[in-house]
Amino acid sequence: MAGIYVHIPFCKQKCTYCDFASYPNEIGKQEAYFACLYKEIKSKSELLKGKTFQTIYFGGGTPSFVEPKYIYGALKQIYSCYKIDKNAEITLEVNPGTLTKEKLKVYKNAGINRFSIGLQSACNQTLASINRCHTDFEFKKALEYLDGYNLSVDVMIGLPEETLSHVKNTIDLATSSNSVKHISLYALKAEEGTPMFSKYLNGELLSDDEVADIYEESVKYLKQKGFNRYEVSNFSKEGYFSKHNLNYWQRGEYIGFGVGASSFIDNRRFTNTESIDEYVSAVLRNRSPEVFSEQVDGEDAKKEYAMLALRTEFGVSLLSYELSFGSNFLVDFANAIKKNRKYLDITEKNIKIKSEYLYVQNSILVDFIG
Numbered sequence: 001m002a003g004i005y006v007h008i009p010f011c012k013q014k015c016t017y018c019d020f021a022s023y024p025n026e027i028g029k030q031e032a033y034f035a036c037l038y039k040e041i042k043s044k045s046e047l048l049k050g051k052t053f054q055t056i057y058f059g060g061g062t063p064s065f066v067e068p069k070y071i072y073g074a075l076k077q078i079y080s081c082y083k084i085d086k087n088a089e090i091t092l093e094v095n096p097g098t099l100t101k102e103k104l105k106v107y108k109n110a111g112i113n114r115f116s117i118g119l120q121s122a123c124n125q126t127l128a129s130i131n132r133c134h135t136d137f138e139f140k141k142a143l144e145y146l147d148g149y150n151l152s153v154d155v156m157i158g159l160p161e162e163t164l165s166h167v168k169n170t171i172d173l174a175t176s177s178n179s180v181k182h183i184s185l186y187a188l189k190a191e192e193g194t195p196m197f198s199k200y201l202n203g204e205l206l207s208d209d210e211v212a213d214i215y216e217e218s219v220k221y222l223k224q225k226g227f228n229r230y231e232v233s234n235f236s237k238e239g240y241f242s243k244h245n246l247n248y249w250q251r252g253e254y255i256g257f258g259v260g261a262s263s264f265i266d267n268r269r270f271t272n273t274e275s276i277d278e279y280v281s282a283v284l285r286n287r288s289p290e291v292f293s294e295q296v297d298g299e300d301a302k303k304e305y306a307m308l309a310l311r312t313e314f315g316v317s318l319l320s321y322e323l324s325f326g327s328n329f330l331v332d333f334a335n336a337i338k339k340n341r342k343y344l345d346i347t348e349k350n351i352k353i354k355s356e357y358l359y360v361q362n363s364i365l366v367d368f369i370g
Ligand SMILES: C[S@@+](CC[C@H](N)C(=O)[O-])C[C@H]1O[C@@H](n2cnc3c(N)ncnc32)[C@H](O)[C@@H]1O
Pocket: 017, 018, 019, 020, 059, 060, 061, 062, 093, 094, 095, 096, 117, 118, 119, 120, 154, 155, 156, 186, 187, 188, 189, 190, 191
């Protein structure tokens, strides 16, 4: 399996917790940006000749903020340069404060068949305090517009002042349409350099234990509503996993286009610059916008495989591991398995972290990647 990721770095305004390559006040650069994006899409097609892609994902930033003709153009360029599976999952991230019926018509014509909507919280006071550009009203409108599509909704836990009852209200709103088949539940990370980090330094955020309790209760609440966890932050109705993300966790290949986009092709990981100006300048001069590249082979590839697969409810398939690396997972990771035996479920076919320890997986994974 292989995926395509397209990064759209523009946002209407910057949320206080976000350190993604996403910029407010830069929308004036969209025309130059997309001209370069189309050029980059074409220039990498030689490298990927012969591969077929099963997923395309427009992430950001806010893909629904830019003029929709540019999204249409990017898909057209992708189809003209690459082989795309006829049942491909094609996702666009949407911020409810930027979606209109007119944009949706263009997305539909372009072939987008899945939308991931950022809600974060159903509480308007919280939304204002984290500088979101929408209220619960715009989210309800977005759900109405997108009715009938395959939808995912992003929810955050650990936001300032929010209790379990706020999170349950958010989950109620996020799952209020039958079209919603997938929920991503992210625990707030106070990223250095963001306004949220100052709150963390001032001791104004919930403790790790408080967030862990909210997480465990949210997992139960989502399950009651028919959303089963398949990765630490991801939940879906039967059969509605995000194919694009599953490919990452299965160490599948993907190519990324645009500012800050990462790729993994032929065991090489590489990443583009996060600066719009540097990106445009490099592509215009026929130079690579890459700023980082590393080959991941041998023992490092095995460790990466273990780390990615153990994040999911499926864990490591012993057969797939053997087919990929020609060696036995139980032998290669004997020490880490012995040390963490009580946290693991081991069957003839699989090895996975027990459900109740998935949230604290990082303390287990260090032994697999050390
Ligand atoms: C690119 S954004 C989604 C689309 C759109 N930009 C929006 O915010 O509505 C991806 C998601 O990452 C999550 N996220 C971003 N920064 C985070 C942080 N510091 N901690 C936890 N989750 C975060 C949010 O749930 C957000 O919806």
